[in-house]
Amino acid sequence: MIVRNFNDAKQTDRRVSADGWESVRLLLADDGMGFSFHITTIQAGASLTFEYKHHFESVYCISGTGSIEDLATGEVHKIEPGTMYALDKHDRHILSGGTELVLACCFNPPVTGQEVHRADGSYAPADEAA
Amino acid sequence: MIVRNFNDAKQTDRRVSADGWESVRLLLADDGMGFSFHITTIQAGASLTFEYKHHFESVYCISGTGSIEDLATGEVHKIEPGTMYALDKHDRHILSGGTELVLACCFNPPVTGQEVHRADGSYAPADEAA
Numbered sequence: 251m252i253v254r255n256f257n258d259a260k261q262t263d264r265r266v267s268a269d270g271w272e273s274v275r276l277l278l279a280d281d282g283m284g285f286s287f288h289i290t291t292i293q294a295g296a297s298l299t300f301e302y303k304h305h306f307e308s309v310y311c312i313s314g315t316g317s318i319e320d321l322a323t324g325e326v327h328k329i330e331p332g333t334m335y336a337l338d339k340h341d342r343h344i345l346s347g348g349t350e351l352v353l354a355c356c357f358n359p360p361v362t363g364q365e366v367h368r369a370d371g372s373y374a375p376a377d378e379a380a
Numbered sequence: 381m382i383v384r385n386f387n388d389a390k391q392t393d394r395r396v397s398a399d400g401w402e403s404v405r406l407l408l409a410d411d412g413m414g415f416s417f418h419i420t421t422i423q424a425g426a427s428l429t430f431e432y433k434h435h436f437e438s439v440y441c442i443s444g445t446g447s448i449e450d451l452a453t454g455e456v457h458k459i460e461p462g463t464m465y466a467l468d469k470h471d472r473h474i475l476s477g478g479t480e481l482v483l484a485c486c487f488n489p490p491v492t493g494q495e496v497h498r499a500d501g502s503y504a505p506a507d508e509a510a
Contacts, residue, residue, distance in 0.1 A: 251471040256462035276464040283436045284488040306413045332386035334406040341381040354484045358414040
């Protein structure tokens, strides 16, 4: 059994950040769960374009409000506590924090911890990132 | 892109419950993400023995306080907002709600939605449950 705490993990290299967001990776590929689990904070007012070409991601909003725009359709979905979205088609999207958003995120395949967002908004596939 | 809301899903058959707990399955096997994602509520004072022999599960505490006892070691871990535990060894455990616990849970392989907890505290493997 693995037990970790967000506030402790935030003080370690499990926390990664870039403009507009930070993410604390509570489970990574080497934990052997077959998925990774991250608590991600999007800054109020941030607007971020992502496209996880090599991963499926689900996101659950714990707190805050914002929106996600599906760039394939132009549709904008409100995000509020209790909203879940799942990028089952590796959907290219814009994630916007109205207020600060705190999100619980699952990735399959699991993130290794070495990825950075590439210029195209994706993470590298696991075999390139490891 | 799949978008669902906890409060809406709670009014549908995505909500399952038994003594001491209820769970709203926001993602199931047929969503094709490779994991399932559930918001589970443990009642205050409930004490539940589980052993997911056929699944890996991670749990993140959104709100409430309680504890998890690892039945292999007897160790008891406090659960509070920000605690994450992962049953990477299909660990048999007792989950106790001190106050009501709201938990974000990921299962691999994904739950199909047809499982019930069996007498041994497990879910059936996916090929039996489907």
